[in-house]
Amino acid sequence: xxxxxxxxxxxxxxxxxxxxxxxxxxxxxxxxxxxxxxxxxxxxxxxxxxxxxxxxxxxxxxxxxxxxxxxxxxxxxxxxxxxxxxxxxxxxxxxxxxxxxxxxxxxxxxxxxxxxxxxxxxxxxxxxxxxxxxxxxxxxxxxxxxxxxxxxxxxxxxxxxxxxxxxxxxxxxxxxxxxxxxxxxxxxxxxxxxxxxxxxxxxxxxxxxxxxxxxxxxxxxxxxxxxxxxxxxxxxxxxxxxxxxxxxxxxxxxxxxxxxxxxxxxxxxxxxxxxxxxxxxxxxxxxxxxxxxxxxxxxxxxxxxxxxxxxxxxxxxxxxxxxxxxxxxxxxxxxxxxxxxxxxxxxxxxxxxxxxxxxxxxxxxx
Amino acid sequence: xxxxxxxxxxxxxxxxxxxxxxxxxxxxxxxxxxxxxxxxxxxxxxxxxxxxxxxxxxxxxxxxxxxxxxxxxxxxxxxxxxxxxxxxxxxxxxxxxxxxxxxxxxxxxxxxxxxxxxxxxxxxxxxxxxxxxxxxxxxxxxxxxxxxxxxxxxxxxxxxxxxxxxxxxxxxxxxxxxxxxxxxxxxxxxxxxxxxxxxxxxxxxxxxxxxxxxxxxxxxxxxxxxxxxxxxxxxxxxxxxxxxxxxxxxxxxxxxxxxx
Numbered sequence: 346x347x348x349x350x351x352x353x354x355x356x357x358x359x360x361x362x363x364x365x366x367x368x369x370x371x372x373x374x375x376x377x378x379x380x381x382x383x384x385x386x387x388x389x390x391x392x393x394x395x396x397x398x399x400x401x402x403x404x405x406x407x408x409x410x411x412x413x414x415x416x417x418x419x420x421x422x423x424x425x426x427x428x429x430x431x432x433x434x435x436x437x438x439x440x441x442x443x444x445x446x447x448x449x450x451x452x453x454x455x456x457x458x459x460x461x462x463x464x465x466x467x468x469x470x471x472x473x474x475x476x477x478x479x480x481x482x483x484x485x486x487x488x489x490x491x492x493x494x495x496x497x498x499x500x501x502x503x504x505x506x507x508x509x510x511x512x513x514x515x516x517x518x519x520x521x522x523x524x525x526x527x528x529x530x531x532x533x534x535x536x537x538x539x540x541x542x543x544x545x546x547x548x549x550x551x552x553x554x555x556x557x558x559x560x561x562x563x564x565x566x567x568x569x570x571x572x573x574x575x576x577x578x579x580x581x582x583x584x585x586x587x588x589x590x591x592x593x594x595x596x597x598x599x600x601x602x603x604x605x606x607x608x609x610x611x612x613x614x615x616x617x618x619x620x621x622x623x624x625x626x627x628x629x630x631x632x633x634x635x636x637x638x639x640x641x642x643x644x645x646x647x648x649x650x651x652x653x654x655x656x657x658x659x660x661x662x663x664x665x666x667x668x669x670x671x672x673x674x675x676x677x678x679x680x681x682x683x684x685x686x687x688x689x690x691x692x693x694x695x696x697x698x699x700x701x702x703x704x705x706x707x708x709x710x711x
Numbered sequence: 712x713x714x715x716x717x718x719x720x721x722x723x724x725x726x727x728x729x730x731x732x733x734x735x736x737x738x739x740x741x742x743x744x745x746x747x748x749x750x751x752x753x754x755x756x757x758x759x760x761x762x763x764x765x766x767x768x769x770x771x772x773x774x775x776x777x778x779x780x781x782x783x784x785x786x787x788x789x790x791x792x793x794x795x796x797x798x799x800x801x802x803x804x805x806x807x808x809x810x811x812x813x814x815x816x817x818x819x820x821x822x823x824x825x826x827x828x829x830x831x832x833x834x835x836x837x838x839x840x841x842x843x844x845x846x847x848x849x850x851x852x853x854x855x856x857x858x859x860x861x862x863x864x865x866x867x868x869x870x871x872x873x874x875x876x877x878x879x880x881x882x883x884x885x886x887x888x889x890x891x892x893x894x895x896x897x898x899x900x901x902x903x904x905x906x907x908x909x910x911x912x913x914x915x916x917x918x919x920x921x922x923x924x925x926x927x928x929x930x931x932x933x934x935x936x937x938x939x940x941x942x943x944x945x946x947x948x949x950x951x952x953x954x955x956x957x958x959x960x961x962x963x964x965x966x967x968x969x970x971x
Contacts, residue, residue, distance in 0.1 A: 608779055609816035609875075613830040613882060614805040623829060627820050 401681070412671060424675045425682050428666045432682075435502015435657050441494055445505055448485040452478065475516065498576040502657035504686065509576075510648040510658065514583045515641050521584065522591025523630075527621060529596055540592070547589035553650050555582040560654035579651050587644045594636035598629030631705050638698035642691045659683060723913055725756040725933060730886055730917050731776060736785030738771060745771050746782065747941040755885075758912045759919045760928040760949075763938035764964060769921045772938070773888045776919070777808045790885060806834060809879030813891040815871045817863035817878070823850065824859040827878045834882065842881075849877040853907050869900025873907055880911075887911065889920040925969065929953065937961045 373383045404419025408426060415421035425432070434442055455474055458464045486509070489495040501509065528540030547555075559578040567573065602625050610620040630637070652661040663679045666672060731753040738746035745768050753759060761769045774780040775787060778794055778801045787794040789804045818826050827846035831837045837845075850856045853873040855866075863871055872892055879887060889908065893901045905927050912918055912931045922928070928935050929949050936946040937958075945952070945961045953969075956962045 603814075603816075605812060605814050605816035606818065609810075609812060609818070611779060612777055612805060612808075612810040612812075613878070614802055614834040615830065616802060619833050623833065624818055628818075631820065 415675075420678050420681070421675050422678060422682075424666075424672055424678050428672075431503060431666065432659065432662055433504045435506055435662055436500040437496060437502070437505060438494075438500070441488070441496055444485045444488070444493065448482045449508075452482070479513070479516075498574055499656075501576065503662045504659045506576075506651075506656060507645075507648050507658045510580065510583060510651065511641075511645040513580055514587055514644050514648070517584045518587035518591045518640070518644065519637065521588035523595050523626065525588060525592035526595035526599055529592065530599055544589045544592050547585050548593070550586075552583070552586050552647055553653060555586055556650055556654050558582075575654060576656060579654060579656055583644065583647065587640060587647075590640050590643075591637065594633050594640055595629065597636065598631075598633035599625065601632055602629055631702075634698055634702050634705075638694055642694055645691060645694070646687060659686060723756065723758070723915060723933075725754050728755040729753070730755050730757075730790055731919075732786070732788045733772075733775075734786045734788075736775065736782045736787060738768075738775065738780065738782045745941050746775070749785070749943060751936075751943065753886075753917065753919065755917050756915055757917055757934060758932050759934050759936060760932040761919065761921045761936045761938060762923065762925070762928070762964070762968075763944075767938040768941040769938050770890050773810075773890060773919055773921055776886075776888060777805050777810055779810075806882060807884050808886045808888060809882060809884035810888045810890065811872070811875050811879055811892045813894050815863070815868075815875045815895075817871055817875055819863050822860050822862055823855075823866070823874050826863065826874060827881045830878070830882050845881050846877070849880045850874070852880070852910075853877045854903075867900060868896045869903045872896065872900075872904045876904070876907055876911070886917045886919070889918065889922065891921050891923070893922065893924060923968065925953070937964065939964070 374380045400419045402419075404417040405422050406415045406417045406419070407422050409415070409423040410427065411423075412421075414423050430439065430442075434445060437445060452474075455470065455478065458470060459467055459474075464470075484490060485493070486501065486505075487496060487498070525540050525544055528536045529544065531537050531540070556579055559582045560575065563573060563578060606624055606628070607620060610624045615623065648658055649660040651658055652664075657665065660683050663683050667676050667679045729752055731751070733749050733751040736746055736749040737744070749772060751772075761772065763769050771780055775782045775794075776789060781796075782794075790807050792800050792804055794800060794804060817823075818829070821829065824843060824846050827849060828839070828842040831842040831845055832839060835842075847856060847859060850859055853876055855870055855873055855877075858866055858870060858874070863874065866874065876892075892908070893904050896904065901924070905924060908918070908920070908927065909931050920927070920932075932949050934946055935949050935952040937944045937952070937956075937960075939960050945956065945958050947955075947957075952961075953965065956965055
């Protein structure tokens with residue numbers, strides 16, 4: 346007769362080392378070469394960080410009105426503070442800047458509910474943000490109607506211009522990229538050929554030449570008097586360029602979806618577009634979130650190239666300010682400030698994408 | 712495994728109505744001739760098991776029925792509609808033919824309930840509440856209603872395959888195709904899936920099943936087809952097929968699978 350089996354109890358693992366000390370022992374000081382590297386890295390940090398903090402924060406001058414207020418020997422943030430409006434809004438008339446503030450405030454207020462899980466009208470809100478809001482924002486920025494004073498697009502500049510270029514570019518490049526990726530994988534020869542031609546053309550030329558050609562060459566081909574708005578030209582160039590990159594990123598995701606998913610959807614009677622929208626794209630896009638956000642971040646920084654066609658984004662405005670004879674010699678502060686602003690935006694996008702990836706893994710065995 | 716044959720259960724009657732007809736069907740993959748002169752008639756209520764060595768074209772044959780594969784010559788007529796390149800015919804047929812895959816192919820980003828309700832919602836255009844109601848009914852029928860809000864990745868293989876069966880049934884198909892449904896499962900889970908398939912057969916569903924489960928064939932099938940090298944070598948009622956195989960190749964195959 347068999348003896349009754351009593352399962353062994355679960356035991357806790359042995360305590361090797363716990364807490365911070367344990368982590369340090371395992372990761373920083375686990376072997377002689379590692380210990381040497383750790384000490385060298387600490388030495389480098391000691392060389393670089395305290396002087397940087399000394400310059401940027403401790404000896405810095407924060408407030409004042411002119412060059413003469415920079416006496417501390419450290420960073421002269423007075424420069425940034427004095428020219429701050431211009432860095433943010435470019436040449437936008439100060440009296441009308443409330444319109445810009447209103448538009449961005451509205452964007453943030455409308456976007457907040459999208460992050461709240463319990464909110465039930467996300468579909469409608471997203472549709473409005475994608476289709477209605479841009480029209481609203483355009484009229485607020487541009488004016489010329491509804492009693493608002495006209496502010497031409499040449500006057501938009503600084504961070505305002507960077508956000509407009511990046512925002513419109515990002516929102517347009519993703520859907521166009523998805524369509525191109527689907528087109529490239531299509532069985533229809535004409536669609537496939539056109540998609541490939543588009544992608545390979547726009548990926549093959551540098552963005553700077555695209556902007557240059559759109560600004561200099563396009564007017565040569567247009568009839569006399571027809572003037573295409575410069576910002577619009579830059580936007581179209583950026584959108585075309587980034588959609589080509591986005592298409593390849595999305596195509597990578599589409600390729601990774603097992604054939605069985607397509608077959609199961611087909612066997613259920615779902616047509617091509619329903620299969621893509623309900624089954625394939627949700628999975629594919631989720632897979633390539635890192636690639637998509639990468640493209641977005643690159644787009645954000647590529648907007649600085651519009652300087653060559655005479656649009657003054659954040660970087661260009663700061664370079665312009667640095668050329669001002671009153672403020673010669675403060676280029677370090679200017680570029681550090683630019684870098685900090687770009688870094689804040691890009692890092693936020695990066696963190697958001699990681700949070701998104703974590704959230705979308707719910708329930709999936711991976 | 713229930714060894715008693717289920718033949719004679721009231722639901723399992725075979726009518727004269729022809730559900731699937733394949734006439735002189737040939738298929739090539741490039742130069743490779745994978746289906747050779749297939750002639751097959753399936754009546755309503757029949758439960759057909761197709762067996763044979765790998766590479767014999769069994770899966771290809773049933774995948775031609777719902778146009779997951781294209782045949783080059785011959786005719787395939789499903790439920791009165793001929794399968795051609797016409798997408799409207801294809802979609803019409805796919806609405807009436809359900810398919811269960813060896814790899815389950817559940818949609819991992821949707822819950823079990825959403826997986827099942829997807830097709831009624833988007834293909835039959837039902838309101839969401841009705842689609843979910845139907846989905847729950849079939850999930851109860853395959854005996855896993857409590858898993859409705861879980862994701863496929865959280866279920867065992869046997870449970871996933873049962874969800875896949877329920878998902879196909881939610882479209883109320885007239886024919887069910889099974890492509891080696893238990894081949895990817897651990898042995899303990901094979902029984903739960905076969906039980907669902909037996910219950911389905913007893914309720915009168917027309918089924919074509921590619922499988923290596925000969926016990927299932929003996930219990931439920933009214934016809935067993937043996938394929939090798941792209942041809943149908945032999946087809947017969949199960950007792951005749953297993954006890955009195957006619958062709959040498961059939962005998963060889965049976966000796967390999969039944970005697971180990």
